[in-house]
Amino acid sequence: MAAAAPDLLFGLRNNFYLGAYQAAINNSDVPNLSPEEAVERDSIVYRSYIALGSYQLVINEIDSSAPTALQAVKLLALYLSSPDNKDAAISSLKEWLEDAAIGNNPTLRLVAGIIFLHEQDYNEALKHTNAGGTMELHALNVQIFLKMHRSDYAEKQLRIMQQVDEDHTLTQLANAWLNLAVGGSKIQEAYLIFQDFSEKYQMTGLILNGKAVCYMHKGNFDEAETLLLEALNKDAKDGETLANLVVCCLHLGKPSSRFLSQLKLSHPEHLLVKRMTTAEDSFERAVQTVA
Numbered sequence: 001m002a003a004a005a006p007d008l009l010f011g012l013r014n015n016f017y018l019g020a021y022q023a024a025i026n027n028s029d030v031p032n033l034s035p036e037e038a039v040e041r042d043s044i045v046y047r048s049y050i051a052l053g054s055y056q057l058v059i060n061e062i063d064s065s066a067p068t069a070l071q072a073v074k075l076l077a078l079y080l081s082s083p084d085n086k087d088a089a090i091s092s093l094k095e096w097l098e099d100a101a102i103g104n105n106p107t108l109r110l111v112a113g114i115i116f117l118h119e120q121d122y123n124e125a126l127k128h129t130n131a132g133g134t135m136e137l138h139a140l141n142v143q144i145f146l147k148m149h150r151s152d153y154a155e156k157q158l159r160i161m162q163q164v165d166e167d168h169t170l171t172q173l174a175n176a177w178l179n180l181a182v183g184g185s186k187i188q189e190a191y192l193i194f195q196d197f198s199e200k201y202q203m204t205g206l207i208l209n210g211k212a213v214c215y216m217h218k219g220n221f222d223e224a225e226t227l228l229l230e231a232l233n234k235d236a237k238d239g240e241t242l243a244n245l246v247v248c249c250l251h252l253g254k255p256s257s258r259f260l261s262q263l264k265l266s267h268p269e270h271l272l273v274k275r276m277t278t279a280e281d282s283f284e285r286a287v288q289t290v291a
Helices: 010-017 021-026 035-051 055-061 068-081 083-097 106-118 122-129 135-147 151-165 169-182 186-200 205-217 221-234 239-252 257-266 271-290
Strands: none
Touching (some): 010 021, 010 035, 021 035, 035 055, 055 068, 068 083, 068 106, 083 106, 106 122, 106 135, 122 135, 135 151, 135 169, 151 169, 169 186, 169 205, 186 205, 205 221, 205 239, 239 257, 239 271, 257 271
8 A cells, every 4th residue: 555645734734723823824835735735735824814814915915816715715804804895705705605616615615614603603604514524624613513502513523523533633622622612521631632732832822722711711810811921922912812811800800901902902893892892881771771
């Protein structure tokens, strides 16, 4: 039996999955790629730019002659770049998904899942991701099911991923997300996964947040705060870091208003911001009725 060809994009994918976006971009010059691998490489690089908030660069660089996978990534950049572009991006997305020639492209289906997940339209997201086919689609399914509070379905997806490749970074991540959602004794298992990542790979905001959330579940908010401040040093605008710091400060009895202000500025759509705003509005209304 011939040995499997080496996976030339392993390092690049891994950096992306673990949130080392700049490292993914800096180390993307991989020689000897096939045309298909080159498209995958480009789509990971552009998605890394999107993760860093460089939407306009992606929109400018991908032209209308680019392959479907890259067009899909451009659509994601467009959708995230400004609230004014959302409707146009969604209508293009729906049009492409109905096109028999490209509708089944895995990257297009992945982008559809990500966009409809953002829209909190979970059923629509699953319509395009549920068939799976790639590890990223399975991992996204796990996230969608957890958002729907269906850890039973998320667990089924995880089992599929474990059958394909138990040691895959995305399988490990999906396992950690599921453990965090289930809670209880599973928190320690999640912590060990993030700890393993932090020993093997460079420390990223994603790994630090993962460990911090485990500490928060265990009620160890001091330790969580230390990790989150380290994550904030890596990316001062990261929504998850800021949201976790707000929660952490509230538990520690420390002022959280600065982190909350930063979160409102850089991520006005964040669930925590929306919840706080709703609570503030209800409070205002209550005050009005008493006054």
